[in-house]
Amino acid sequence: MKYTLRQLQVFLAAAHSQNITRAAEELAMSQSAASGALRELETHFDIQLFDRVGKRLQLNELGRLLQPRVEALLAQALELEMALLQHAEAGPLKVGATLSIGNYLAVEIMARYMRDHPDARVTLDVENTAAIADKVRNFELDIGLVEGEVQHADLEVIPWREDELVVFCGADYALAGAGALSDAQLLAVPWILREGGSGTRQAFDRALYGLMPQMHILLELQHTEAIKRAVQAGLGVGCLSRVTLEDAFSRGDLVPLEVPGRDFRRLFYFVMHRQKYRSAGLVRWIQLCREA
CATH class of the missing domain: 3.40.190.10 (Periplasmic binding protein-like II)
Known part of the structure; x- marks a missing residue:
């Protein structure tokens, strides 16, 4: 492209003010930069857009013909700029x-x-x-x-952020007051767990590495609330993120269980x-x- 939007802005400003000094001031440019931009535009296309009488610029026939088209082009450019700026704001x-x-x-x-x-x-x-x-x-x-x-x-x-899984049971379950659980106790109880493919199940399988093939997995459910209700009903023991259990622990509906030697931390x-x-x-x- 042999012209710039800045050159077109100088052309329009000069056409409005009929003076290159005032056009430069309007565009916050130096007079030499504005004069150079207008000169480059005319030189590139081997045209003359103004009749020059002293310091006064008077649009000639070609300038008058092009002015409305330049006005429309710059208006479209401004609309595009506003659309682009909107994407600098937080959106959907x-x-x-x-x-x-x-x-x-x-x-x-x-x-x-x-x-x-x-x-x-x-x-x-x-x-x-x-x-x-x-x-x-x-x-x-x-x-x-x-x-x-x-x-x-x-x-x-x-x-x-960091997270932690917690093994838990219902308040009336046999292990509720058992203290630290041994591997034998972990293998003796039925488990209600998240399904394969979930991050919670991935972290649980890693934490209980070596025991998984022997564990009694009674239910695999996709929803944390369903797991909590099943455990609260006494069907077995569960393991979920601490952030999902805080309310139930504070109410006493569910009880956290200690499993020493197993790392339930995750990210x-x-x-x-x-x-x-x-x-x-x-x-x-x-x-x-x-x-x-």
Whole structure:
């Protein structure tokens, strides 16, 4: 392209003011820069847009012919600039979260984001880690908040915050007052656990490595509340994120159990596609997550 928008701005300003000094002042340019821009525009196309009488610039026939087209072009350029600037503001987001995060952490973060940005809309897709990772990889979600570890060449996995799984039972269950549990006790009870593919199950299997083939897994459920109700009903022992159990522990409906020698610590992660543009909204969402 042999002309710039700046050159066209100088042309219009000079056409309006009929003086290059005033045109330069209007555009916050030096007089020499404005004169050079106008001269370059005319030289590139071997044309003359003004009749010059002393310091006064008078549009000639060609200048008058082109002025409305230049006005329209610059108006379109301004509209495009405004559209681009809007994307510098936090906008709508498609967020995926695993069950523990989606039900107990993400909603509060959503509320904060939408309070800060009333025109922004956030959609929340709650599924297990494997499903969230697939949707992020296929650009169906802008970001995933997951409990499990994810490995894929297209995905960037960023540590977010620490978490801990807790083994628990109902308040009336036989192990409620048992103190520290031995491996033999862990193998003797029925378990109600999250399904395979979930981050919680991944962390549980890792923590009880060596015992899993012998354990009595009575139920595998996709929802944390269903697991809590089943355990509270006395069907067996469960293991979930501490963030999902605090209310039940405080009410006394469920009781935490001590399992020494087993590491139930884990991390929550942000998952994004490596080629995903980090918009202002996405950056703001991550910031709110870290503050939560």
